[in-house]
Amino acid sequence: GDSVTQMEGPVTLSEEAFLTINCTYTATGYPSLFWYVQYPGEGLQLLLKATKADDKGSNKGFEATYRKETTSFHLEKGSVQVSDSAVYFCALSAYNNNDMRFGAGTRLTVKP
Amino acid sequence: DAGVTQSPTHLIKTRGQHVTLRCSPISGHKSVSWYQQVLGQGPQFIFQYYEKEERGRGNFPDRFSARQFPNYSSELNVNALLLGDSALYLCASSGRGGDYSNQPQHFGDGTRLSIL
Numbered sequence: 001g002d003s004v005t006q007m008e009g010p011v012t013l014s015e016e017a018f019l020t021i022n023c024t025y026t027a028t029g030y031p032s033l034f035w036y037v038q039y040p041g042e043g044l045q046l047l048l049k050a051t052k053a054d055d056k057g058s059n060k061g062f063e064a065t066y067r068k069e070t071t072s073f074h075l076e077k078g079s080v081q082v083s084d085s086a087v088y089f090c091a092l093s094a095y096n097n098n099d100m101r102f103g104a105g106t107r108l109t110v111k112p
Numbered sequence: 113d114a115g116v117t118q119s120p121t122h123l124i125k126t127r128g129q130h131v132t133l134r135c136s137p138i139s140g141h142k143s144v145s146w147y148q149q150v151l152g153q154g155p156q157f158i159f160q161y162y163e164k165e166e167r168g169r170g171n172f173p174d175r176f177s178a179r180q181f182p183n184y185s186s187e188l189n190v191n192a193l194l195l196g197d198s199a200l201y202l203c204a205s206s207g208r209g210g211d212y213s214n215q216p217q218h219f220g221d222g223t224r225l226s227i228l
Contacts, residue, residue, distance in 0.1 A: 004154075034216060043116075043202055043219035044155070089154050099145070099168050100204075100217060102154030 002027040006090045006103035013080055013110050021075040021106045023064075023090035031092040033057075033066055033073040038087045038105070047075075047088070080110045114139070116220035118203050124226045125193050133188045133223045137205030143167075144186040145217060146178055147202040155202055161186055190225075198227045 007022040025031065032051045036044040048057030053068035062077045073090060090103040117136045125131050137144050143162045147155035157170040161180035175191045184205075190197055201224075204217035 036219075041221070043221040044204075046216045046218065049216055091154075099157030099160065099170055100147075100155075101157070104154050105152075 002031065002092060002094050002101050004090050004092055004101050004103040006088075006106055008104070008106070009087075010107040010109060013108070015082055015110055015112050016079045017110075019075070019077040019080045019084075019108070021088055021090075021108070023073045023075065023103060025071050025073065025090075025092050027071075027092060027094055029094050030068075031094045033064070034091045034093070034100070035062070035064055035073070035075050036089045036091060036102075038089065040086075044089060080108070082110045082112055084108060085110045116203055116205050116218055118201075118220040118223050120223060121221070122224045122226075124228060126228050127193055127195060129193050130189065130191050131193060131225060133190075133201050133203075133225070135186045135188070135203030135205075135220060137184050137186070137203075138218055141205035141207055141218070142184055143206045143215070144180055144184065145204045145206075146186070146188045147204065148172070149200040149202055149222070151199070158188070193227050195227050198225060200224050 003026045034049045035047040037047045038044050048059045050057040050066035056065045064075045087105045087107045089105045093100045119134045145160040146158040149155040159178045160168040164180045178188045180186045200222040202222045204219045206215040206217045
């Protein structure tokens with residue numbers, strides 16, 4: 001079935017460092033791809049999305065490009081801040097499917 | 113506009129009891145989904161409801177059930193609670209039916225259920 005695999009954490013970076021969190025997917029069709037972020041004690045917030053191949057989602061300095069040839073949707077940010085410390089989830093939703101599949105999450109800690 | 117609201121925020125139950133969790137979607141959203149998030153893992157899909165009908169069910173036992181009301185709010189019920197049901201239960205709403213995949217789901221802050 002459809003699934004998402006993301007890099008294991010935790011990831012610890014210094015402020016202003018470059019961030020990459022890898023995400024690859026397996027799907028029979030052409031899914032939409034998402035990154036969600038979860039801060040302590042809260043639900044998931046949509047960070048960005050891409051609905052077709054070569055689309056780039058971006059928000060708050062984060063970017064991810066839908067790569068069909070490598071079935072990937074890696075999350076990047078050029079300069080992380082302490083406030084970016086959270087758990088990041090990659091997810092997919094297949095066309096006309098009723099559930100969203102999530103990766104296991106990657107915990108990011110940014111130190112000043 | 114208010115986001116997705118869930119109640120209660122925390123709940124403690126004992127094995128064998130029954131629990132009801134409640135969710136109010138974003139105004140105008142007709143689709144509600146429920147997820148279970150065990151500590152340290154990603155959310156797992158339980159149910160989706162759209163226009164008061166069940167549109168999807170994940171790999172959960174029959175002890176789990178749900179319904180959606182005419183105002184699009186929803187309840188998740190779990191019977192005969194087990195220790196393994198301890199988790200954060202998330203509700204999410206999305207804007208439209210049809211092609212669900214293009215509609216991002218908006219999550220509430222969840223109900224943390226602890227089974228003793």
